[in-house]
Amino acid sequence: MPLDALHLARGQFAMTAIFHILWPILTISLSAFLLVVEILWVRTSEVAWYRHARFWSKLLVLNFAVGVVSGIPMEFQFGTNWGPFSLFTGQFFGNILGFEGAMAFMLEAGFVGIMMLGWDRVPKGVHLFATAMVTLGSSISAFWIMVANSWMQTPSGVAVVDGKVVVTNYAKAIFSPDMVWGASHMWCAALETGLVVVAGLSAYYLLKRRNPEFFVRSFKLALLLLVFIAPVQIWLGDSSGVDVFKTQPAKGAAIEGHWDTNAPGTGASWSLLAWPDKAKQRNDWSIEIPGLLSVLGTHSLHGQVTGLADIPVADQPPMLPLLYYTFRAMAGIGFLFMVLAFWTAFALRKARGRLDALLAQRKLLLAWVLAIPLPYIAVECGWIVREVGRQPWVVYGLLRTEHAASAISSTAITGSMAMFAAFYAVLLSSFFYFARRWLKNGPDLTLRPLAAPPRQSIAHATVEH
């Protein structure tokens, strides 16, 4: 197919995916956070937790709607733009997407109505169950999507028969080498997103001194969870890095700007900063630390790290500087979250539960507000590393991207891309408009849960004339 059409098809996928992923990461984590809040409410019966649940679920509603509608193009564009890919992988990849729809997406959709609109209709145990099902559904959804994507990174458990993938071993295909690391790294990234958003928005209210007694609860709860998750995420990132060097050497070399395979008995050097140049097949410049890449990439002093020079140019990923810097941005943000979480934990300890001592830490609170966009940037960077780094393959080692696209006219793709770009702009700006209003209105501190579980007559609503 013509190269332009291929680039357009890739551009359309990138646009759809980059836009879509913004929403589910918050759905996954905010629903999990709400689950914790609701458990606290049910266990302690403190009305403040109930009000927190009501307050944050309004943000979840807005976010959820955009996530649902932006996910539909994801599911169908494999068929519209990537027909040959769908035909080649359908017996495994399509199967897994089917599982995602039936086991996860429907679970989420089936309970979200009760979670959002059922507050005064169901007893609190039932409501808690609905929240748990939405949380479970969104996390299972992430699991199956990562199963499908990891299989594209490290395909296993299949054979190619008559130009189509046939599954020979389901356990191996589902638990492909990348799956455990990929799925857990992505899930933790999603959790970090929501926790940083909750901590950041709570810090915003604390900075403004609006209902500080109320928001110190959500701030502390988010922090408590982040102190555990931030270091775990760094460990998962490191481990998936080692896995990438083993299973996808071209991607590993590309994200580190590493050209020459180290000789046995020596360590590969790591560049802190560099400018990789694919045309010249070397780095234009670099600041290197001898021996460190072997340690980072293989966890051993002299571990061999294959350089790009030993990989045919046709099999090297494109856009090396993009890969190199998005990887650094992602990793840097991961470390920043750990520093920020520990700094805050230290400050909270020093404050010894005194609210004014925390409110006096204005720099710290401001840092959290400024951190709100960072998890989103880290997730986008991570996906760019993952997807661009896999090129020129769409299924690593099995199917090249250039053989995977449908023969759609450039005009049709350009037209639909322009239409979706306009739609996404409207969705994003409307979301910000309504989220800003939600932020300005703040929590309703007069809300009370219904004293008694609803009776049958309430469920059967009657009309007032």
Next chain:
Amino acid sequence: MNPVSAETLLSHTWFGLIGLFLVLYVVTDGFDLGVGILSLFRSKEADRNLMIQSIGHVWDANETWLVVLGGALFGAFPAAYAMLLSDLYVPVMVLIASLIMRGAAIEFRHAATGTRPIWDRVFGIGSLLTAVCQGVILGKVITGMLPGGLHAGFVAMTAIGVVSGYALLGATWLVKKTTGQLETAARRYATISVVTTVAAAIVISIGTLMLSPVGAERWAQAGVFHVLAALAIVAALACCYVLYSVHMGGENGPFNASIVLFVASFAGLAVSLFPDIVPGQLSIASAASNSSTLIFMLIGIGTVMPIMIGYNLYQYYLFRGKVVPVHH
């Protein structure tokens, strides 16, 4: 049982399951798309509030049947998924855009105050366009995606048919869920849309006979005609019951009979297409994944199927009865 017939049995089971997902989607999202289409005819915001409130808790799960359908088709019949979506690129993309309009508008209108009438129109137009695109896709599939003026006319007819059918489901849903003036109006809408739906269905059937590969080959086969005739009688009785119940003041009858009408129509469609999945272009056997995939999917999706239907029904049960105005 020999291996060949086991394979056939599996792929036919999946053809049936895909048909079931399609019916579940068309009936459930059909009524809330229909409510959206009818909202275009209501100028009072209070009416639209009630109409949208009546579907607020279920539209998302209803739309999800389409996602389940898409995933199941991708896994069970990759060739059909790839062919249909690539060849129908433009209507599929417009369909997706319309679903975005509808879904975003329904949630944003709750948060909006001054701009609510605008979001309501976006909701209505998104619902209408969704129905039109689905009608176009249906028409294209029945005619085996052949070009030409007559085929375009047929496709226009299926679009009108789907819009009318969804309006019928939406109107009868509103009969069930609303009271007073709105209910009276819904009864009127139901009467009109049942007539247009039947008219479109007759034209579509004649068109299928004359224009589609289905009409020439499939309908002439022994047994097929009898099954289709029986389904047509069921559909005709359902239509009469809709009219009867709407005028006798039935609350649930019109909606239930409309569902029967839809199920009969889609059963007719499945019987007509069989053993092809895209008439004249792709057979079920050649589009199907191999047996190990079909079995694995059957285990995975078959086990969650009753659970899915169970919690969906629970949701309908919980929000049963007529809707009452809530203050936003």
